[in-house]
Amino acid sequence: MIFYEPATLEEATGLLAADEDARPLAGGATLVAMMNAELVEPTALVSLRRIASINGISVASDGTVTIGAMTTHHAVANTELLDGGQEIVRHAARVIGHPAIRNMGTMGGSISHADPAADYPAALVAANATIETFGPGGTRDIRADDFFVDFLETSLERGELVCAVRLPPSSHGATSAYEKFARVDGDFATLSVAVVMGMGTNVCSYIRVTLGSAGPTPVRADAADAALFGTKLDDDAVSAAAAILIEASDPLDDVRGSAEYRMMLVPELLRRAISGAREVRS
Numbered sequence: 492m493i494f495y496e497p498a499t500l501e502e503a504t505g506l507l508a509a510d511e512d513a514r515p516l517a518g519g520a521t522l523v524a525m526m527n528a529e530l531v532e533p534t535a536l537v538s539l540r541r542i543a544s545i546n547g548i549s550v551a552s553d554g555t556v557t558i559g560a561m562t563t564h565h566a567v568a569n570t571e572l573l574d575g576g577q578e579i580v581r582h583a584a585r586v587i588g589h590p591a592i593r594n595m596g597t598m599g600g601s602i603s604h605a606d607p608a609a610d611y612p613a614a615l616v617a618a619n620a621t622i623e624t625f626g627p628g629g630t631r632d633i634r635a636d637d638f639f640v641d642f643l644e645t646s647l648e649r650g651e652l653v654c655a656v657r658l659p660p661s662s663h664g665a666t667s668a669y670e671k672f673a674r675v676d677g678d679f680a681t682l683s684v685a686v687v688m689g690m691g692t693n694v695c696s697y698i699r700v701t702l703g704s705a706g707p708t709p710v711r712a713d714a715a716d717a718a719l720f721g722t723k724l725d726d727d728a729v730s731a732a733a734a735i736l737i738e739a740s741d742p743l744d745d746v747r748g749s750a751e752y753r754m755m756l757v758p759e760l761l762r763r764a765i766s767g768a769r770e771v772r773s
């Protein structure tokens with residue numbers, strides 16, 4: 492197997508486009524484990540470590556935050572650059588695996604692998620994020636809603652790399668919360684709920700709710716958000732939204748929980764996430 496360490500995105504995508512069995516290597520937390528288990532056998536690894544332009548977190552003058560693909564979960568979990576609703580991504584980073592995984596794993600590696608039980612996908616959809624990519628066809632901006640297309644499948648094309656994730660400026664007074672239920676500390680989610688919301692005078696003025704681990708891709712439903720918008724977020728509104736989200740879900744039965752069990756968790760985790768986001772505000 493050949494190991495490449497290009498210094499530019501152009502070089503990296505050129506290497507990947509030239510060999511369909513070559514794989515990009517980010518933190519290696521998932522890819523190396525898959526190679527050890529002989530689930531994948533790349534002919535070449537194209538390390539992204541030396542490409543400085545895709546590492547780090549920055550804020551534009553309008554408040555848009557850009558998180559480079561090679562930024563570790565640890566860096567996201569500890570950044571002070573996120574504001575209001577954008578903080579959902581930090582909440583998710585803080586509960587990924589354990590410290591060794593957070594030091595190795597990267598934003599780009601996590602979302603490119605697209606594990607439905609991973610923490611970033613639901614958080615990025617709730618944050619209305621955009622994924623910036625670069626490949627043989629040039630650059631693309633893909634809405635997080637459209638990026639995750641199926642179980643372990645994204646809209647990335649051959650040779651195309653995730654360069655960064657862009658979080659829109661947080662609207663005034665927005666808050667967020669991420670509720671994750673896992674069988675044991677440090678495990679992938681049995682179910683997670685990401686909420687980004689704002690309150691007007693006693694009523695909800697903005698909300699985006701997304702479930703993780705409730706289907707092959709993050710689960711969102713406009714009707715669920717509509718059931719909460721304009722209400723005081725009382726129990727009736729939360730129950731109505733939970734019922735809509737359950738209807739929209741397509742959960743797996745696996746070692747982390749049966750489909751039925753996952754769905755039983757939805758109302759309570761949604762209630763906790765909404766109340767957590769409201770507490771941030773007060």
Ligand SMILES: Cc1cc2nc3c(=O)[nH]c(=O)nc-3n(C[C@H](O)[C@H](O)[C@H](O)COP(=O)(O)OP(=O)(O)OC[C@H]3O[C@@H](n4cnc5c(N)ncnc54)[C@H](O)[C@@H]3O)c2cc1C
Binds near residue numbers: 599
């Ligand atoms: C024990 C353990 C526990 C974990 N727990 C959790 C958890 O609780 N929550 C959670 O969300 N995750 C968890 N993870 C996964 C972890 O977050 C990994 O960081 C992540 O899945 C992969 O990130 P990486 O940077 O190591 O990518 P790699 O392993 O290097 O790559 C993963 C895949 O993405 C591709 N890739 C990498 N970077 C790019 C890019 N920029 N563009 C296109 N393709 C790219 C690779 O070719 C490979 O197919 C866990 C992993 C382990 C091993």
